[in-house]
Amino acid sequence: MAAQEKRAAARAEELARTLTAHNHAYYVDDNPTVSDAEYDGLLRELQKIEAENPELVTPDSPTQRVGAPPSERFEAVDHATPMLSLGNSFDDDELAEFDRRARAAVDGKALAYCAEPKFDGTALNLRFERGVLRMATTRGDGVTGENITPNARTIRNLPLRLATDTPPDFIEIRGEVVLARSRFNELNTRLEKDGQKPFVNPRNAAAGSLRQLDSRITATRPLAFMAYGIGRVDGVELPGSLLDQLTQLADWGFAISAYVQRVDGLEGCTAYYAAMAERRAELDIEIDGCVFKVDDAATRSELGFVARAPRWAIARKFPAEETTTRLNSVEFQVGRTGALTPVAKLEPVFVGGVTVSNATLHNMDEIARKDIRIGDRVVVRRAGDVIPEVKEVAERGESATVIELPAACPVCGSHVERVEGEAVARCTGGLVCAAQRREALKHFASRRALDIEGLGDRQIEQFVDEELLESPADIFSLKAHREALVERDGYGEKSVTNLLASIEASKQTTLERFIFALGIREVGETMARDLARHFGTLDALRAEAQAYMQRLASAQEQEPDNAAARARIMTAEGLQAVPGVGSRVAACIADFFDEPRNVDVIAALVEAGVHWPTVDVDQSPQPLAGQTFVLTGSMESLTRDEAGARLEALGARVTSSVSKKTDYVVVGEGPGSKRDKAEKLGVTLLDEAAFVALLAEHGDA
Incomplete structure (x- = not known):
């Protein structure tokens, strides 16, 4: 090692020790030993040394506290010893x-x-x-x-x-x-x-x-x-x-x-x-x-x-602090996922150190279980000193009225669905509801959906606030605001040109990406792919969703009080013939297409030029149909995406987590905890050679 490199290494080590000591004094002992300016100067010096000598960066360096670029997802990891509850x-x-x-x-x-x-x-x-x-x-x-x-x-x-x-x-x-x-x-x-x-x-x-x-x-x-x-x-x-x-x-x-x-x-x-x-x-x-x-x-x-x-x-x-007050009315708030939460509007009362006028009622099942009605005197508590909630009825009001779930979303007017067996009711206007707008647009433009480069979360937040975007279809009208976009802070001719070019390019997509981009509840990437391959066209999927709603209405008429019988009537037909689509997923798909506002947005997207090729519906049996694979680690002969695509082409399902339902875990170099979990569950492990041989055996050479 050259003398200059040795000096850099020694200085980096000295700075790291000094900064670590200052961190402990400030954040643990609450007794800072240097000024903020002096600390910042030392940190900048270390950052400069590490930038010039990347090999000196260590996992415990104080410079590693600034954060890293976004991660797509979190890896599941088993604890060496369980983290027990108390x-x-x-x-x-x-x-x-x-x-x-x-x-x-x-x-x-x-x-x-x-x-x-x-x-x-x-x-x-x-x-x-x-x-x-x-x-x-x-x-x-x-x-x-x-x-x-x-x-x-x-x-x-x-x-x-x-x-x-x-x-x-x-x-x-x-x-x-x-x-x-x-x-x-x-x-x-x-x-x-x-x-x-x-x-x-x-x-x-x-x-x-x-x-x-x-x-x-x-x-x-x-x-x-x-x-x-x-x-x-x-x-x-x-x-x-x-x-x-x-x-x-x-x-x-x-x-x-x-x-x-x-x-x-x-x-x-x-x-x-x-x-x-x-x-x-x-x-x-x-x-x-x-x-x-x-x-x-x-x-x-x-x-x-x-x-x-x-x-x-x-x-x-510690006990939750409680008191009683009158329930004056109930409002339903709509969350970013469309969930409707009933909120009690109370006669203001002092509890848990604050004056409370609103409290959660959780959901309609809880309201029914506690038999809470408007006009009742109710017990209010701040559970854990945090969230005010209505605990129970203290006294029935003389003219108490039953709380009813609204049929239409209080924000956008779309119909409200409540899947059988679920406590939560939701607005079905995912593409048009203002309460869900930001999340719906972010999802629509995301990398695995329409992949619109330059239209990230920050831009979407700004465009929604300025009322430039109300639905995904409005994205394709942004070119009409070109001059105004160029004048915005942080923008310029080049960045706007690139954004509009990316929007234009996104019009050419695939059916599975488009289905995924719609943000239908319970429909992820894998499910979107399976739906695209099964139905071939969006019209066919929509027609089957409508048929599902008709069969559901008929089943409810035939068996109004027998959920199991209704489920038997619905199983293995239409939507539920697609692998992985059960009654819950089918109901979410059907409810989405049953909302006219969603259908109108889809029509507007198509009119704006969004298109995709028709998918060839292959009705022949696939050799790996019904088998589930998990990929972990890296392989020399192909990337993980390529491996997943080959498996899916043979009919297999590729998931990200290992469970008892997993058939194979493909293990490359540097596998994570997924291999250990597979061994514990007795799931078959395939190394790269065995995996490639499996593909070749089933006709994918």
Whole structure:
């Protein structure tokens, strides 16, 4: 290594150590040691060195916290040890029963517990190998989470390398991603100033920020990580005491609660709970209870687990604050996916520290179950101090009226559907409803739909706000606004020319892309492809959707009170003859085409010049029909997209996740956790040679 390169490497290492120390002082100790300007100068120097010497960039470099380009999706990853849930207790008796069961393992002796606040955020699992952060995953279902490593790297108080010279070979560190109340208010102020929708509460803000596809957005959110536990660990002996384990995490550079402590017996738990309940309102981080864990390792081992929760831990939740008031009326709000949510308009009442005049009623099933009516006096609570909800009826009103689901969308007038067996009702005007407009347009223009380059989320948001776009068909009229577009900030002659050229090019598409672009609920890329191949034309698909509605009406007339009989009448005909289309998907397709406004938009798109070739409908049996494949890793002889296309040409279904229904997992170089999951489930694995041989065997050489 040349002398200059050695100096650069030494300086980069020194800067990384210095910046890491400053980060810890600022974000963990809340005691900054340098000014913002000095910190920024050091960071810029490191960025310059790494730009000139890319080989010096390390996974734990402070420069890696700025975020990466958008990801299309999150990879499913199995936790090395499951992230277990906690049992809950809601009163002193339930906490006392937990203590009694725990003491039974030690002949009734009093136990010491590790007590800590229960943060109201979103759980995160960190995987460190030889002291360096290698992966961060969401809790998911407790066994499998989503790989969100680029997003986690942007959390300023989260160490990218453990502060020790003797790290474990492997360790999982668990904790909660939170957003302090003060930072939450600052974030919402900034969002509102930028014309964006503010978050409802810190927990939602933390969860939404952590699961951004573009980690550069996550990097702008003031998230914090609070460690609370350890999963699998290899290569180091941890203390048996949970409190000592948390102290170890703090020594390694993690933030832990300032209020964690060891308490003795049930009395200690009860006193700790009372103290935290009193202190709760003054904390900057929201908590919704306390967690008590048996501190001693031997006792924890003796107690073991039940179902998916440890017997040695429990969460003592704070009670929701409740009061009563009058339900004056009900309004139905339409979400971005078309879901209608009934909202109670209440006589204003003070509860949970705020005045509440609106509360959620969840859905029509909940309204029916609780028998809530307009004019009733109802019990209102702020569950978890966050979302006001109507809990139950306190007193029936003298002239109470039944709450009815509107037949038409309150935003656009399209008819409202409610698929049998589902609690949620939805507006079917996906292409025309103002409440769904932004998401529908973003989906329509996305890469796997009509793939309109230059018409991204930001541009669509602007065009909708300025009323240039109301439906997908309006995209093809943007050329009429060329002069106005050129004059916009951030635009110019070249960029507008490129955008309009991309819009023009998108008119030539395929039937499966067009079906996918329509945004029909439950119809993804694979389903759109199967529908295109089965029906060949959009007219044929629409005709079958109309026929489905007629058969459904007939079935409901024949069997008004027998859902199973109605399902038998509908099965394996028309739409449900397409592989993978069940009653739920068929109903979504039929409802979409049954809405005249959607049909009008499709006609406008065709009139604007959007076209596609007719698909040859191959009725001959395909050799891999009915078989499901998952692809993981990279292959030398063909790309993953090419492999998927060949499989689909032979009738196979290609999905992104492994399940018991998967027939084969094709394993290339550098496979992820999908291979491990396939092995656990006993799914057949194919290497590249075996896969190519399989294709050749079935006529795809």
